[in-house]
Structures are given as structure tokens and as C-alpha cells.
Amino acid sequence: MAINIRKDGSLFLEGVVTAYNTLVDAALTTQSHRDKTSKQNGTAFVPSSTPLLIAGVTTDAYTCNALAIELKGVLSFHIADTSAHLIADIVDVNFDGYAVGNPASTNVTNSIALANAIKVDYSAHMTRTSVHLNNDVTNTIAAPDATEINSLKTLLADLKAKINLHDAASGLKQRYVLIPA
Numbered sequence: 001m002a003i004n005i006r007k008d009g010s011l012f013l014e015g016v017v018t019a020y021n022t023l024v025d026a027a028l029t030t031q032s033h034r035d036k037t038s039k040q041n042g043t044a045f046v047p048s049s050t051p052l053l054i055a056g057v058t059t060d061a062y063t064c065n066a067l068a069i070e071l072k073g074v075l076s077f078h079i080a081d082t083s084a085h086l087i088a089d090i091v092d093v094n095f096d097g098y099a100v101g102n103p104a105s106t107n108v109t110n111s112i113a114l115a116n117a118i119k120v121d122y123s124a125h126m127t128r129t130s131v132h133l134n135n136d137v138t139n140t141i142a143a144p145d146a147t148e149i150n151s152l153k154t155l156l157a158d159l160k161a162k163i164n165l166h167d168a169a170s171g172l173k174q175r176y177v178l179i180p181a
Contacts, residue, residue: 004040004047004176004177004178004179013178014178017176017177017178020175020176021175021176024171024173024174024175025175027171027173028133028170028171030134031133031134031169031170031171032126032132032133032134032135032136032166032169032170033084033085033132033133033167033169033170034083034084034085034086034133034170034171034175035081035083035084035170035171035174035175036051036052036084036167036168036170036174037051037052037074037077037078037081037083037084037167038050038051038052038174039052049174051167051168052074052077052078052167053164053167054067054070054071054074054160054163054164055070056070056071056156056160058152058153058156058157061107061108061111061149064108064111064149064152064153064156065108065110065111067156067160068110068111068114068115068118068156071114071115071118071156071159071160071163072095072096072098072114072118074163074167075095075118075121075122075163076093076096078163078167079092079093079121079125083175083177084167084170085131085132086130086131086132086133087130087131088131089125089128089131091124091128092121092122092124092125092128093121094117094120094121095114095117095118095120095121097117098110098113098114098117108148108149108152111146111152111156112146112147112148112152115146115152115155115156115159116145116146116155118159119141119143119145119155119159122141122159122162122163122166123140123141126139126140126166136166136169138165138169139162139163139165139166139169140162141155141158141159141162142158143155143157143158143159
């Protein structure tokens with residue numbers, strides 16, 4: 001996500017931000033995204049952002065559940081990111097309806113359903129018409145659908161790796177977004 005700048009009432013600020021973003025966009029060639037999906041941090045005077053990265057592991061049922069929840073959150077945020085995308089992807093969000101519940105749970109049935117749903121929506125998102133600068137045909141999911149804990153571990157690890165790579169497929173410079181004062 002771009003670095004947010006609060007409008008200060010200056011008439012020239014919007015023009016400067018637009019011109020800067022136009023230059024950033026013009027430098028993009030093969031990337032899928034205009035910007036990395038990021039979390040805003042810093043201050044109003046020193047704005048910055050940190051790219052979102054999925055960090056979970058798949059050592060047991062507990063960590064698989066926690067990773068499934070993390071994947072759902074990051075992917076939900078990424079799909080709606082209009083700084084990274086040309087438009088928000090409002091089609092590939094069916095996984096959002098799946099609930100894993102308590103991450104401390106060792107029941108993986110809901111995590112299997114969620115991981116399989118994320119795989120379907122993420123795979124469709126990568127080539128969704130008019131969403132990306134360039135379709136992502138590189139970071140495809142190779143793991144089969146999950147049916148039990150071991151195949152869930154495999155699928156979650158593949159989703160984590162490929163979604164991180166997909167989210168990072170952008171230019172080196174961050175865009176700016178004006179937000180209301």
C-alpha cells in the first residue's frame with residue numbers, strides 16, 4: 001500500500017502527488033502491481049510503510065490453523081488494495097466467508113476448507129481482468145487441495161510462498177495516496 005499523506009489544504013499538493021505517481025507508474029514494465037501491499041507506519045511528518053509478509057509456519061495443527069488465519073487476513077487486505085492494483089478485486093473473495101475459529105484449536109477441518117478456498121480465489125485473482133498491470137503467471141500454486149493434516153501443511157506452505165512473491169511483484173518506489181485532513 002502506498003504511503004498516505006494527509007491533505008493540508010494546499011492546492012498544489014494533489015498535483016505533486018499525481019505527477020509523482022505518474023512517474024512511478026511509468027517506470028513499471030513487467031510487474032504485476034503498482035505498489036507493494038503494505039501496512040502504514042511512521043508519523044504524519046515522516047510517513048512510511050512496511051510491506052505485508054506472511055510469516056507463519058506449518059509444524060502442527062495449531063500452527064496450520066494460525067497460518068490459515070494469517071493467509072486469510074493478508075490476502076483480504078491485498079485483494080482490496082487499490083494502490084497495488086488498478087482496481088480492487090471484488091470477485092475473488094469467496095474465501096472470506098470461511099471461519100477457522102480459535103487459532104489454538106487442533107481441529108483442522110475448517111483450516112482445510114479455508115486453505116482450499118484461498119487456493120481457488122488466489123489462483124483466479126492472479127489473472128483477473130483489469131486488476132493487475134500484468135497477469136501473474138509465475139506464482140501459481142502447485143500443491144494439490146488439502147484433505148488431511150499433511151496435505152494441509154503442503155498447501156499452506158505453497159500458498160505462503162507464492163502469495164508473498166505475488167504481493168512483492170511491484171516496482172521499487174512506493175506510490176503516495178492523499179487522505180482527507
